[in-house]
Ligand SMILES: [Ca+2]
């Protein structure tokens with residue numbers, strides 16, 4: 066957590082952000098809380114920044130990317146499970162019925178993930194995720210999923226770290242699904258990833274210890290679960306929290322309750338051309354109460370269409 | 382996690398360690414795995430070091446220090462709970478019956494902690510721990526508990542960090558009991574503390590969000606729980622693991638299974654004069670199977686009496 070690459074006046078730390086209020090609000094905040102002479106100075110250990118993942122750091126349409134992963138697993142294993150043809154949520158996967166699948170939410174994803182991976186060791190699971198990330202293609206964008214991360218948010222993560230922040234992911238997605246690629250893609254170490262978890266069991270396995278995944282949910286890191294997991298895993302209230310949906314509202318409120326001056330950022334999906342436009346009515350990333358509260362409390366709303374020069378790294 | 386304070390040839394990174402095999406084994410290992418030209422070089426992100434706390438970083442006799450804390454709480458609350466006089470484990474506390482208490486183990490401690498803290502917010506609990514740590518005195522050593530940390534281990538933590546290791550605590554003790562003081566005492570950030578947990582519940586509380594402690598155990602981070610929690614919280618196998626009892630054996634085996642060259646260190650309590658001497662028969666920190674396996678596998682055994690020049694910082 067050293068201050069390296071401290072931006073000089075000549076360098077723009079957020080080149081993919083338009084010169085709008087949003088960018089200025091971020092930079093003003095960071096400059097203020099890192100200034101020892103400011104009344105709002107925050108010591109480095111307290112500079113905790115938490116980021117939601119789906120819809121905040123990468124896209125989540127037409128369905129959560131982890132669900133594509135889980136669907137691919139179900140299809141690959143379908144022959145061994147003839148009963149899945151008539152059993153939800155597997156039936157929806159085999160029928161390619163995304164509408165039905167979306168209704169299952171993050172719990173449904175975890176259920177599919179659990180059932181397709183129970184008994185697997187954590188190392189086998191990791192190998193599978195890595196292989197999928199390296200080969201699978203987004204059905205609409207025709208890109209690798211990890212290419213569909215937001216360039217402006219990558220710059221924001223880097224900018225915060227360069228200013229002594231410790232950056233964390235706090236996502237409803239499965240932690241084991243994120244860890245294999247977040248270091249390379251976001252520059253966030255594995256242990257700084259908080260997410261939903263499936264129970265695991267250590268097995269000595271004749272002198273070759275393994276940790277196996279069970280078919281039981283441990284914790285859903287969404288809504289109330291976010292501040293609970295932040296307490297459990299990080300042990301300190303964030304001063305900077307970023308999300309995109311009502312599932313992040315509790316996390317943003319938690320940061321807002323920090324005695325230090327805090328920053329709440331909501332990514333509003335307003336760009337139907339370069340990305341997707343959705344908010345109050347969406348099944349994925351519903352943003353309704355959060356949108357109202359952001360306006361009421363003057364939290365920072367990223368207007369994707371107008372605030373971002375480019376969306377994805379390959380657009381640069 | 383930058384490499385600062387890199388030790389030069391002139392500086393001794395472990396001045397409180399005698400020039401014995403143990404010290405040389407540690408230094409040889411660190412020099413080898415940080416040398417890019419060595420076949421055993423380990424990239425920085427993989428330099429994960431996990432340390433047990435009780436009996437490994439600080440003393441644990443005559444009973445776990447957290448139990449003294451819990452006992453003080455029980456005594457302070459006894460008037461409100463007349464039934465505790467006849468109910469274990471509270472009766473043992475009120476009778477000052479340590480023998481009985483020790484039998485309860487880490488689960489008993491958590492039970493007392495839970496019952497004396499249920500309903501409290503995490504912030505109230507933190508304040509209480511900080512106050513206790515600042516004022517309570519060890520009944521035999523007549524020192525603050527946080528003065529009873531091992532000077533040679535503080536140097537080891539610092540030496541590893543200076544060589545690009547990320548240092549974690551992985552303890553059977555309660556995580557909320559450790560976090561308030563570990564940063565100052567060990568230089569380990571709160572989010573790098575893994576321990577036993579009590580369930581918590583987020584409460585919006587009329588616009589003042591809090592996280593409250595419940596009277597339910599979430600997870601015991603001991604024995605099999607250690608590699609399970611390492612997977613859950615850190616997401617990467619350690620290359621360096623240190624413990625002092627049979628409760629750490631699974632963690633050391635987990636590090637031993639790392640494809641990178643790993644280091645297993647067991648602190649053997651052999652010093653009845655400066656600290657305490659105990660191993661195979663002890664109720665606290667029983668070290669029996671682990672001692673056999675350490676010898677069988679040539680893991681590094683710290684002989685406290687002969688390997689450490691000083692035990693506590695105040696002995697320097
Ligand atoms: Ca989201």
Ligand SMILES: [Ca+2]
Nearest residue numbers: 433435436626
């Ligand atoms: Ca111990």
